[in-house]
Amino acid sequence: MSKLTATPGQTVGPFYGYALPYDKDRELLAPGSPGSIRLQGTVYDGAGHPIPDAILEIWQPDAEGDIVRRTGSLVRDAYTFTGFGRSAVGNTGVYTFTTVNPGPTEPGAAAFISVAVFARGLMNRLFTRIYLPENEEALAKDPLLSSLDPERRKTLIARRDADGGLTWDIRLQGEGETVFLDFEGTGTEGASQ
Amino acid sequence: MPEDVNLATYNADALTEDLSDAVPAESGTAPQAVPAEAPRVETQQDLSAEIKALGDAYARALKDGAPKETQPRLDFAPYRSSILRHPTKSLHHADPETIELHSPAFGHQDVHALEADLTIQHNGEPQGERIIVAGRVLDGDGRPVAGQLVEIWQANSSGRYIHKRDQHPAPLDPNFTGVGRCITGPDGSYRFTTIKPGAYPWKNHLNAWRPAHIHFSLFGTEFTQRIVTQMYFPGDQLFPLDPIYQSIVDQDARDRLVASYDHDLTEPEWALGYNWDIVLTGCKRTWTENEALGAEGDDHE
Numbered sequence: 157m158s159k160l161t162a163t164p165g166q167t168v169g170p171f172y173g174y175a176l177p178y179d180k181d182r183e184l185l186a187p188g189s190p191g192s193i194r195l196q197g198t199v200y201d202g203a204g205h206p207i208p209d210a211i212l213e214i215w216q217p218d219a220e221g222d223i224v225r226r227t228g229s230l231v232r233d234a235y236t237f238t239g240f241g242r243s244a245v246g247n248t249g250v251y252t253f254t255t256v257n258p259g260p261t262e263p264g265a266a267a268f269i270s271v272a273v274f275a276r277g278l279m280n281r282l283f284t285r286i287y288l289p290e291n292e293e294a295l296a297k298d299p300l301l302s303s304l305d306p307e308r309r310k311t312l313i314a315r316r317d318a319d320g321g322l323t324w325d326i327r328l329q330g331e332g333e334t335v336f337l338d339f340e341g342t343g344t345e346g347a348s349q
Numbered sequence: 350m351p352e353d354v355n356l357a358t359y360n361a362d363a364l365t366e367d368l369s370d371a372v373p374a375e376s377g378t379a380p381q382a383v384p385a386e387a388p389r390v391e392t393q394q395d396l397s398a399e400i401k402a403l404g405d406a407y408a409r410a411l412k413d414g415a416p417k418e419t420q421p422r423l424d425f426a427p428y429r430s431s432i433l434r435h436p437t438k439s440l441h442h443a444d445p446e447t448i449e450l451h452s453p454a455f456g457h458q459d460v461h462a463l464e465a466d467l468t469i470q471h472n473g474e475p476q477g478e479r480i481i482v483a484g485r486v487l488d489g490d491g492r493p494v495a496g497q498l499v500e501i502w503q504a505n506s507s508g509r510y511i512h513k514r515d516q517h518p519a520p521l522d523p524n525f526t527g528v529g530r531c532i533t534g535p536d537g538s539y540r541f542t543t544i545k546p547g548a549y550p551w552k553n554h555l556n557a558w559r560p561a562h563i564h565f566s567l568f569g570t571e572f573t574q575r576i577v578t579q580m581y582f583p584g585d586q587l588f589p590l591d592p593i594y595q596s597i598v599d600q601d602a603r604d605r606l607v608a609s610y611d612h613d614l615t616e617p618e619w620a621l622g623y624n625w626d627i628v629l630t631g632c633k634r635t636w637t638e639n640e641a642l643g644a645e646g647d648d649h650e
Contacts, residue, residue: 160489160628163605164420164597166579167428169564171512175502175528176566202433215572217448227456230498230530240453261447270449272575277430279421279596281577282440283449300443308441328434338440339449339573340630 165280170209172274173244177211180232182243184214184255191219194321195253195286195314199245199275202329206249210275210326213242214253214286221259221267257288257322266294266301268312273326273336282336286324287313300337308335391554393590399427400595407598418599427592429553445573450634452570455498455532465531467501467543475525477506477544479620482580482608485537488569489631493537500566501541503527508547508561517549542620548587560587560594567627574629581607582623 168176185192199210216239217223229240243251258267269286287295295301301309311334314324326334403425411417423435468475482501486494504510504527507519511526529541546561562579569575581594588594588603597603605628614622 159491160487161419161602161605162489162630163576163578163627164602165576166421166564166596166606167431167593168577169579171504171510171515172502172564174511174526175500175564202437205433207434213575215448215453223448223451225451225454227454228458229453229455230459233458238453239448258448265447268448270572272572274577275434277428277432277434279423279425279428279431279435279593281575282436283573283575299446300441303443304441308438329437333436333438335438335441336436337443339443339445339633341442 167276167279168211168274168281170276172211173209176242177244178230178242182241182251182253183232184216184237184239184241184253186234187254191256192254193257194317194319195255195269195324196250196321197323197325198249199251199273199326200249200328201277204330206245207275207277207328208245208247208249210249210251210273210278211242211244212251212274212326213240213272214255214269215240215272216255216258216269217261217267219256219259221261221265223261260291260294264294264297266291266298273328275328278328282328283339284326284334284336285312286322288322289313289316304335307332311335393554393556396427396554396557396592397590400589400592403427404595404598417601418597419602421596422598425592425596427553428596429592431596445571445633449572452497452568452572452574454496455568456496457532460498460530460532462531464529465539465541467503467525467527467529467541469542470526471524473524475505475522475544477522477525477547479542480545481540481542481614481616481620481622482563482625483538483540483611483614483622484608484624484626486533486539486567486569486627486629487537488574488629492632493533493535494567494569494574494629495533495535495537497533497568497570498566499531499533499539501529501543501563503543503546503563504549504561506544506547508549510549515549519547519549545582545621548585553592557592558587558590560585560591565627567629569629569632571632571634573633576627576629578627579606580625583607583610 199207201207218237224239226238228236229238241253245251260267267288271284273282314322505522505525509517509519531539533539548558548561551557562581566577608623608625611622611624
């Protein structure tokens with residue numbers, strides 16, 4: 157039990173565009189470098205329209221499943237994989253990252269990328285995960301995925317593209333609503349009425 | 350940083366606080382039904398009534414033993430843009446695992462010390478009231494969050510953002526960009542020198558004005574602690590009118606976003622000081638001895 161009460165979050169608002177993006181923010185690896193893949197998708201609202209003012213962050217282990225603790229995410233040296241990236245969506249709601257397939261952090265575990273979602277109109281950030289579609293045995297054993305019904309579970313698993321990349325869309329509301337996570341277990345975080 | 354404000358990003362963004370996506374799906378979702386025949390401009394009075402109804406309902410729930418809320422409601426219709434952008438299913442409880450129990454590391458490769466002074470980014474002095482905003486970043490157990498990234502952005506003293514789609518007819522300031530960063534010290538401390546931002550109008554409803562605020566983006570020692578929020582100034586008359594501030598329905602929780610005027614931080618003949626401490630959620634991971642000493646990042650050599 158925490159001793160102090162956390163400061164509330166607030167929406168990222170509409171004007172983060174000159175503040176949060178930075179040079180090569182979405183390039184965890186240089187595009188085209190060995191082992192690099194494209195991770196991309198679209199962020200949708202409850203009417204099924206793409207949202208043009210969302211910004212995503214990913215945080216992931218490297219291809220071997222090691223959790224990297226290296227600085228240099230904001231000023232990339234083109235060699236160091238830091239595991240962190242940030243991508244504002246464009247006018248059509250599409251985000252893009254260049255990264256690697258994350259390795260499993262433990263033998264036999266399902267590999268996933270951790271995601272934080274921010275948007276104008278979204279009162280607080282949302283956490284979710286992107287799982288790789290391969291290794292069904294590991295996915296079947298995953299504690300989070302196995303606590304979800306099949307329809308909801310699908311929202312956390314990326315599609316493998318023909319070029320080896322990953323596609324994963326976010327639906328903030330409505331049909332196919334993405335599973336968003338509560339790590340606090342208090343039931344009060346982001347309570348919906 | 351101002352010299353390298355990324356103009357490509359600046360010009361490409363199509364962000365605006367317009368109403369195109371903010372029409373309530375059905376009038377029944379709002380406490381006051383909107384007449385169907387004529388499109389009616391929503392006034393502050395309409396919004397204030399909605400905000401009050403939600404606040405009153407929360408007060409009744411508290412009286413009936415409901416837990417105090419500590420975070421904003423994701424579903425808060427008075428902020429019209431949230432109507433189609435909040436999940437309708439409850440957040441799914443998950444035990445954080447592996448990568449989520451760690452955080453990206455930032456250090457002096459990432460952030461230059463001068464980025465904490467927003468008043469020296471151009472050739473001249475920005476207009477407005479120079480202020481110092483300082484405090485500490487703590488985790489839920491009261492431990493300092495050392496060597497971590499703090500990012501801020503804000504409007505200028507006239508209430509104008511440098512963003513292209515901010516069309517508020519107030520002057521841009523050629524000597525103020527409104528973006529800063531720093532890395533917290535070993536005691537979790539941060540400190541920015543900036544200009545007090547102005548209030549600014551937005552289009553949530555007729556005559557909607559945001560209280561003056563500074564956007565803050567924070568990382569903890571675990572990715573689960575990641576937060577983006579806004580810091581406000583004490584005594585702002587716009588607090589009761591603002592759907593974003595009021596999306597936190599609990600007064601004690603709202604108060605946590607308001608800085609205190611701190612005369613000890615004020616510097617003679619120079620700048621007024623405001624203190625604001627930020628508390629992240631608790632850590633879920635068992636710490637190693639090094640981490641407990643604050644050894645993440647490169648801030649402690």
